[in-house]
Amino acid sequence: MNEHKKAHRTSENILQALKNGIRAGIPIGLGYFAVSFSLGIAARNAGLTPFQSFLASMLCNASAGEYAGFTTIAANATYLEIAIITIVANLRYLLMSCAMSQRLRPGFPLLHRLLMGFYLTDELFGIAISRPGFLDPYYTYGAVLVAGPAWGIGTALGNIAGNLLPDRLVSALSVALYGMFLAIIIPPSRKNKIIAGVVSISFAASLAASCLPYISALSQGTRTIILTLLISAGAAFLFPIPQSTDEEESK
């Protein structure tokens, strides 16, 4: 019954969801703009034009994934290597996508599935999943209307203005992206000691890998792949997460 009602929504209902989404998208868009600016600088370092950077951001919508891709391009890596590093840097979306699939109403249309997947970023996933019940695609689309362009335009401007800005400012903006990564990994570390341990070990192993002979000779992308596979597998082996029960699923 409920599904029947949801399938036949009024246009006012959709408009309201869009409006709510746009409102939620404004702070996300502001954050994206600042962060994508430093991504544009990384794109410029990899030899991309402002338009190519814009295109990359509008098509990928991925901070860590794009950053990993740009550094791989800068290293003139093979196409296979960029495919692998893109998979590794974006692997978390595989899990989010799995989680999101549990929150769609039965019979959710394929077109909406594709669009929701295309815009599955950390922040858009976060605001979508934080609302109770089945996901409302129009809420996400409202947020995308603000956050999507902010991400693409910010990347292009970062690419252009990276040339014009003084070194001191470029240096400062370069850490914005790392700040964002910290904002994603540190709050869960505070709540969960195992995650805190995994993050600490990752920091230490990454530092060691950048200094030690042989492994430091590998590209940064390859080092990221190796360390991610080893540390995640080790953590999964030693500290498997509690299995989710069927009762939790059907809440």
Added chain:
Amino acid sequence: MTHSIAIYLFIMAGVTFAIRVLPLTLIRKQIKNRFLQSFLYYVPYVTLAVMTFPAIVQATQNPWAGLLALIVGVITAWFGAGLFQVSLACCIIVLIVEYFFV
């Protein structure tokens, strides 16, 4: 050998889209394998941590500025600052340090 930027971007966009869309369209049930579940659970934290350090220290003109940005970022994120605030705090600390020491 030089590579085409267009092909690089095509691969990045295609792979990224596939990762995000495949589970959403194909998987209708929860993953049951506990190891795989746990592995995927830890992957984002490890990848982002490995990419952040020591790269943040190498990104700035003065490595001490990068190290301070890392510390400030961890502290502000720890006490609940959002994505935008943490990024801003990191940028500002680098600006201040490099104003005096570069």
